[in-house]
């Protein structure tokens with residue numbers, strides 16, 4: 405209780421010292437996180453719901469056709485519905501679609517997710533990196549947390565038809581050989597405001 409009190413005191417006095425600018429900064433950061441949370445959730449929900457529907461309707465080949473034909477355009481559609489200054493996409497070190505290749509700085513974040521995960525660390529819901537005064541990159545780790553992911557990202561060598569379809573569409577595919585609980589990549593939200 406004593407400790408809590410002194411923390412409160414410290415934060416009150418810091419707020420007094422720094423005054424309004426600090427408050428504005430905190431509010432902006434809070435807003436940035438909210439935008440990251442909502443944009444990443446919208447993308448994951450849109451892709452997840454559609455994939456589930458295709459899986460139930462026509463099995464793995466139907467779901468694959470959906471991912472191949474529509475995952476990327478649906479991502480762009482989600483983007484067009486987001487407020488100005490926001491962009492959401494998926495990235496991965498072992499990407500299937502070359503459009504989801506991370507940049508050098510994004511790679512470093514993904515590599516740190518991998519390292520932490522290999523050490524048995526529970527990954528955070530998101531990490532936030534400020535790029536400049538008005539630009540932030542919000543990363544939400546994507547984990548292979550459902551068996552269904554392995555149907556197209558695990559060991560698929562026994563499914564000849566699926567292997568061929570993936571090879572045809574993505575000759576440079578890197579997104580195979582995953583196991584449950586592996587880090588698959590991240591949802592990246594770039595926020596300018």
Ligand code: HEC
Pocket residue numbers: 464465467468469471472475476494495496498499500501502504546547548549550552553554555556557579588589590
């Ligand atoms: C029916 C096959 C299928 C299933 C099941 C599937 N994926 Fe994918 N996944 C794909 C395809 C195809 C792409 C490439 C989409 C594109 O062209 O944009 C992809 C792309 C991705 C990407 C973007 C990065 C990249 O490699 O291009 C992530 C992240 C991803 N999948 C995660 C998952 C997760 C997590 C699950 C389980 C919830 C899952 N996938 C289930 C087929 C599948």
